[in-house]
Amino acid sequence: MNSFPAARPRRLRRTTALRGLVRETTLRVEQLIAPLFIRHGSGVSRPIASMPGHAQLSVDMAAREAEALYELGIPAVLLFGIPAHKDALGSENFDPEGIVPQAAAAIKRAVPDMLVISDMCFCEYTDHGHCGVINVPGTEGYNPALGEGYLLNDPTLELLGKAAVVHAQAGADIIAPSGMIDGMVATIRGALDGAGLQHTAIMSYAAKFASAFYGPFRDAAESPPSFGDRSQYQMDPANAREALREVALDVDEGADILMVKPALAYLDIIRQVKDRFSLPLAAYQVSGEYSMVKAAAERGWIDERRVALESLTAIARAGADMIITYWARDAVRWLRG
Numbered sequence: 001m002n003s004f005p006a007a008r009p010r011r012l013r014r015t016t017a018l019r020g021l022v023r024e025t026t027l028r029v030e031q032l033i034a035p036l037f038i039r040h041g042s043g044v045s046r047p048i049a050s051m052p053g054h055a056q057l058s059v060d061m062a063a064r065e066a067e068a069l070y071e072l073g074i075p076a077v078l079l080f081g082i083p084a085h086k087d088a089l090g091s092e093n094f095d096p097e098g099i100v101p102q103a104a105a106a107i108k109r110a111v112p113d114m115l116v117i118s119d120m121c122f123c124e125y126t127d128h129g130h131c132g133v134i135n136v137p138g139t140e141g142y143n144p145a146l147g148e149g150y151l152l153n154d155p156t157l158e159l160l161g162k163a164a165v166v167h168a169q170a171g172a173d174i175i176a177p178s179g180m181i182d183g184m185v186a187t188i189r190g191a192l193d194g195a196g197l198q199h200t201a202i203m204s205y206a207a208k209f210a211s212a213f214y215g216p217f218r219d220a221a222e223s224p225p226s227f228g229d230r231s232q233y234q235m236d237p238a239n240a241r242e243a244l245r246e247v248a249l250d251v252d253e254g255a256d257i258l259m260v261k262p263a264l265a266y267l268d269i270i271r272q273v274k275d276r277f278s279l280p281l282a283a284y285q286v287s288g289e290y291s292m293v294k295a296a297a298e299r300g301w302i303d304e305r306r307v308a309l310e311s312l313t314a315i316a317r318a319g320a321d322m323i324i325t326y327w328a329r330d331a332v333r334w335l336r337g
Helices: 009-013 016-021 059-072 099-110 153-170 184-194 212-220 241-253 264-276 287-298 304-318 328-336
Strands: 032-039 045-047 055-057 076-082 115-120 174-177 201-208 257-261 281-285 322-325
Touching: 009 016, 032 059, 032 099, 032 328, 055 059, 059 076, 059 099, 059 328, 076 099, 099 115, 099 153, 115 153, 153 174, 153 184, 174 184, 184 201, 184 241, 201 241, 201 264, 212 287, 241 257, 241 264, 257 264, 264 281, 264 304, 281 304, 287 304, 304 322, 304 328
Parallel strands: 032 055, 032 076, 032 322, 076 115, 115 174, 174 201, 201 257, 257 281, 281 322
Antiparallel strands: 045 055
């Protein structure tokens, strides 16, 4: 290697054109996935206080938003439902007339080529706010040895398979199980295939951490747990080897796309997953990542555009093929501006 003065890396940083020519990572609109929060009603756009620029939308408004996003070049939306009724089993999640099946069908009617991804979990739908069936006396599968409040894995799997079929039949192109329930990918794959839905893909939240960055999302989805937290099924933020084991299990069970969540605090996990597995990789830039930048930008402390694009580029540089981000719409404008 040449040393100074022969080696002058700054030669290639001298102009915008030179920097663009040698740029190693290029963020593309086609990589972006926009999350949408759907609630019952008509003409509803209810702002989410902790996530400025986002709102809970009724089905008709969500279809309009999907049209606008597709016209911008964003290829996919990820749907989260706010049900009209919550119960211990989250039954609206597997109701064909439930909020996400309604939204999936409406979006596919409005924009047939828009990819619809259904977040497959129960925390928004249950009256206790946890991601499945809770171990309490009288519940099928109750096990006193596990203690009250423990999430029952296998009874939850049965409901996940049932709901996945309902959402896919309504129009979801991709089912995205997010509860970190053991066996969730195999169960959903089996349920989809058994219903003749072999072409419905699975995007697994393969490495989802019990993160402090989810706070604003729980306001947006109205899904805070009524007791405890979700660390009994989401991963310890300290564990990397465990994340790779979780990913390997989901690959073996038939996942089509992998995901790491959150993104920015877990760039090392994204990189390791990318290096070890050949499946397409998504990363979720979560609500806390978005809201803390928004808050600082509103106070004039940082430049929102520059910070957002830098963080999105970092996620892509780490190895993500696609990014779920609340900046999807803004990022299009910034990238093209």
